[in-house]
Amino acid sequence: MTEGTREGGLRRELRFWEAVALSIAIMAPGAAMALNGTATAGLVGRAVPLVFVLATLAILFVSYAFIRLTSYFNHAGSVYALSGATLGPRAGFFSGWALLGTYLCFTAGSTAEVGLFGQEFLASMGLPAVDWIVISLVAAALIWVLAFGDVRVVTRALLSMEGLTVALILVLVVVIFARIFGGAAPGGQEFTFAAFALPGGVDFGTVGLATVFGILSFAGFEGAASLGEETDNPRRNIPRAIAAAVITMGIFYVIVMLAQTLGFGVNKSGTDAFAGASSPLGALSTDYIGPGMAAAINFGVMVSAFASALGTATAGSRMLFALCRDGFLSRRLGETSPRTGAPANALAAVMLVGITTFVILRLGGVSAVNAFFYPATVGVLTLLVAYIVTNAGALRFLFLSRRVPAWEAVFPVVGLGILLYVIYRNVYPAPDFPFNLFPYIAGAWLLIGLGSVLFVPGLARRIGANLAAREDMNADRG
Secondary structure (H helix, E strand, O other): OOOOEOOOOOEOOEOHHHHHHHHHHHHOHHHHHHHHHHHHHHHHHHHHHHHHHHHHHHHHHHHHHHHHHOOOOOOOOOHHHHHHHHHOHHHHHHHHHHHHHHHHHHHHHHHHHHHHHHHHHHHHOOOOOOOHHHHHHHHHHHHHHHHHOOHHHHHHHHHHHHHHHHHHHHHHHHHHHHHHHOOOOHHHOOOOHHHHOOOOOOOHHHHHHHHHHHHHOOOOHHHHHHHOOOEOOHHHHHHHHHHHHHHHHHHHHHHHHHHHHHHHOOOHHHHHHHHHOOOHHHHHHHHHOOHHHHHHHHHHHHHHHHHHHHHHHHHHHHHHHHHHHOOOOOHHHHOOOOOOOOOHHHHHHHHHHHHHHHHHHHHOOOOHHHHHHHHHHHHHHHHHHHHHHHHHHHHHHHHOOOOOOHHHHHHHHHHHHHHHHHHHHHHOOOOOOOHHHHHHHHHHHHHHHHHHHHHOOOHHHHHHHHHHHOHHHOOOOO
16 A cells, blocks of 8 residues: 555545635535525525524534544544444444435536526527536536546646636625725615614514525535545644635625625615525626626536536545445445546446436426426435434534533534524425425435445444544544
8 A cells, every 4th residue: 555545545645725625615605605695585685694694603513513523533434434433333324324315416406507507607698508408418527527537636626616706706796895885886775784684574483494595505514524534634634624614605605695685785675686586696797797797607606516516526426435445335336446546436326326317307397497406405404414413423422521621512512403403494394396305305315324224234333343443533543
């Protein structure tokens, strides 16, 4: 085994900022800012920035478990190892299976989203229309090629792609604030702190429901944990990467949502326009700068969706690799490419599932928007379960053994409360068809994982033995 290469073929060659890139890419800040503000505005009106402040605080509580546990354990399986080391192999497998479901769904949904915003970009440029499935299939092929390559190239590409999108959005934000403060905003919009105050008639339950959309903008913040076997000094750099991704994106989200809210206006007509916009960033770009900027923003959001799909394919392949390396399904899925070090067979499985999913949706007449939202909704539900198991494991490992000060228990306790509330708001009251079916789909996936670890002979024993044998799973090692 060569220096820098771990058992299983993964190579320890990434730096701190490359680990940050994967978490940010999966969160897809460009796409999040293009889609998640409209539903929030429909619920709380002008108070969208306030909701994202609350969502950022909520995710800080939820992310505590990941930040603390990755300072002890580093593994390609992310929550699979974190939960396995703290709650036992059965909980570890169940958590990893739940997060694998998320990555499979997000890969399919984000690739479909590339097609959605690819269409928007072509339309804004006055170019001939192309079916979204064609754009998505081309994107999937590129994702497959990139994810198969050197992981350093992947993480640097992710950072560049998201950097481009964030830069374009920040240009728009600066122009919006400049025109507002300069008294030259369309519609005479003015700066006000009213965006951080609830309008009359909005109750706590509505704020809580709206905060769900803000929290979902952070989905995937834990992505860096899947690079635990490929990052230098992981016990220092992985926790820092997760914390940096959450904090920087939280600040970014609040600023961008403030700009969008003020850009449309805080009165009822403005918030109605925000809530009804199919592409709020594109609409604001046209109003405040011009149609050329709208085209650039649509291109940037398309790139952001591509980066997200690349990030989830990368993380998902490592999750499947880790599960199969430890005895699940076929050990061939637990092998890596001798040329690039990527888990090539696991990647192929992830990509084939993702492509099949959005192709079936297209053949069923589903629009590009729903081809994103349908799998993404299922993926969010399994993601929340993985987060719950990880936070429960953090409580047991950190506090029962007195590894950290007792007062810090407030973070995972509050985190668990937030996660349970978000699940509750996603299933009750029952959403309209077909969203009312998605909890059952997520539940079926989770039951398959639970049944596997409970009834497949020897699986839990093999998982436990392999987790214990891995060097990074020894929490007491110096």
